[in-house]
Amino acid sequence: MNRRTLLGGLFAAASVPALSACASGITSLENQGGTASGGGSSKGGVTIGTANFTENQVLGCLYAAVLTAAGVKTNVRPNLGTREILIPAIKGGDIDLLPEYQGALLHYLDPKATATEEGEMQNALAVALPAGLQVLPYGMAEDSDAFVVTRETAKKYGLTSLADLKKQNGRLVIGAAPEVKKRQVGVVGLKDVYRVEFKEFKSLDSSGPLVKGALKKGDVDVANLFTTDTDIQANDWVVLTDPENLIPGQHVVPLIADRKADSTVRKALARLGNVLTTAQLTELNRQVDKDKKDPEDVANAYARQHGLA
Amino acid sequence: MYELFKHLGGWLTSGAQWSGSDGITHRLAEHLQYSLVATLIAAAIGLPLGLLIGHTGKGAFLAINLASFGRALPTVGLVVLVFLAGGLSMLPVYVALVALAVPAIVTNTYAGMTAVDPDVKDAARGQGMRGHQVLFQVELPLALPLIMTGLRLALIQVVATATIAAYVSFGGLGRYVFDGLAQRDLVQVLGGAVLVAVVAVVLDLLLSTLQRFLFRHRTA
Numbered sequence: 001m002n003r004r005t006l007l008g009g010l011f012a013a014a015s016v017p018a019l020s021a022c023a024s025g026i027t028s029l030e031n032q033g034g035t036a037s038g039g040g041s042s043k044g045g046v047t048i049g050t051a052n053f054t055e056n057q058v059l060g061c062l063y064a065a066v067l068t069a070a071g072v073k074t075n076v077r078p079n080l081g082t083r084e085i086l087i088p089a090i091k092g093g094d095i096d097l098l099p100e101y102q103g104a105l106l107h108y109l110d111p112k113a114t115a116t117e118e119g120e121m122q123n124a125l126a127v128a129l130p131a132g133l134q135v136l137p138y139g140m141a142e143d144s145d146a147f148v149v150t151r152e153t154a155k156k157y158g159l160t161s162l163a164d165l166k167k168q169n170g171r172l173v174i175g176a177a178p179e180v181k182k183r184q185v186g187v188v189g190l191k192d193v194y195r196v197e198f199k200e201f202k203s204l205d206s207s208g209p210l211v212k213g214a215l216k217k218g219d220v221d222v223a224n225l226f227t228t229d230t231d232i233q234a235n236d237w238v239v240l241t242d243p244e245n246l247i248p249g250q251h252v253v254p255l256i257a258d259r260k261a262d263s264t265v266r267k268a269l270a271r272l273g274n275v276l277t278t279a280q281l282t283e284l285n286r287q288v289d290k291d292k293k294d295p296e297d298v299a300n301a302y303a304r305q306h307g308l309a
Numbered sequence: 310m311y312e313l314f315k316h317l318g319g320w321l322t323s324g325a326q327w328s329g330s331d332g333i334t335h336r337l338a339e340h341l342q343y344s345l346v347a348t349l350i351a352a353a354i355g356l357p358l359g360l361l362i363g364h365t366g367k368g369a370f371l372a373i374n375l376a377s378f379g380r381a382l383p384t385v386g387l388v389v390l391v392f393l394a395g396g397l398s399m400l401p402v403y404v405a406l407v408a409l410a411v412p413a414i415v416t417n418t419y420a421g422m423t424a425v426d427p428d429v430k431d432a433a434r435g436q437g438m439r440g441h442q443v444l445f446q447v448e449l450p451l452a453l454p455l456i457m458t459g460l461r462l463a464l465i466q467v468v469a470t471a472t473i474a475a476y477v478s479f480g481g482l483g484r485y486v487f488d489g490l491a492q493r494d495l496v497q498v499l500g501g502a503v504l505v506a507v508v509a510v511v512l513d514l515l516l517s518t519l520q521r522f523l524f525r526h527r528t529a
Contacts (some may be wrong), residue, residue: 182492
């Protein structure tokens, strides 16, 4: 997944020592032998890796906050890069836990995967993952692709869902990252599933300043953004609904090495997943991106507020 | 590595790759068009400026420093800045390319003008030539080789940088580089990069040959 590459990681990197320092006096409630059951043990501590964009770092810090509160020693290694680096690192044992996204992870592991519904994807992931790795239950928060129009465009053409776009075939201009032109979750799928044909495809960036600037100025009518992009709310833009489930679910899901997946870790992460909503995650991203706050502080404050730490 | 170059050979030689709106022929034409337009605009700005400060000897410090400033501007940053201010058009691309090309033209024109022997200028004035006559009949012809070098350098830099047009959704050979990167198609990235390099080198060779032919009677 090629998402926003931001400097957030640098801030997080600076704060790692402080984070590990507060995880003193480990009293793991669970003491799993980890032999017959094949279950792992988090006794030696859990190393959390994160990808090179803000939201993933926020999630990594949230994982650290709830695990530390559960008595697990944690160590965050932020901003490691893309999936091409992270997956080999977790397989090789350099990191133990990664905040992941259902659909994107599944398509990385199995490019031909067809599942788009959350439960199906969870099952498909269990099959596709290499030995030694597993996904824990997915959370409520979701960061998926979205096709967005301005409020005026929505009114002018009567757009609420992707299906409405075909009434304006040959009239609308879409702006997105270059890869979206040839992706299923993009021009290809919109044509196959919704019979939508655009007047023009403008190659811009991935939910970044170019595509958002072009949408704001009216240079493109439809833009491909991420649902947790704070500018959607800020500008009162309209996310077109997806009645045919073209866009796979992208719920946040913890990817963990079997060796560390004991019930303390599972419970702590499941509780977080059950509390954190998409809107809240968006707000946390905004605090890091716009207010320039430290992802670790933002995550800790959230965990305390919601009784997770 | 060998595989990559084999695929590159296939990519460059397949007939389908050369035709159509995403074909090499069309992209090459766009690339040359952007480069020539940007260099012409830059020449229209840089030449008079260089001639003026070279002839009068005034404002050289300011002009040369401003030119260096233009050279130090990050091109992509400038594109994004103008884009956010003015919206989606070729304007951001041309602004960035012109800012890149003007310095080479101004500094070389100025250098050519100052290299003209003061005795020659004195002699010209002594014969009763007016200022503009000295400029156009004495200084300019003598400074021409360096002025040409400036134009050549500017054009080569612009050709190598015009790939950024693709960054803001336009065409040119940069299309292959940006699309290839986004689609993880290394052959396409390499193909685009090789084509840009070839165009730059070929243009440079052509222009330097032309330059040598035009000034073949001069020693310096």
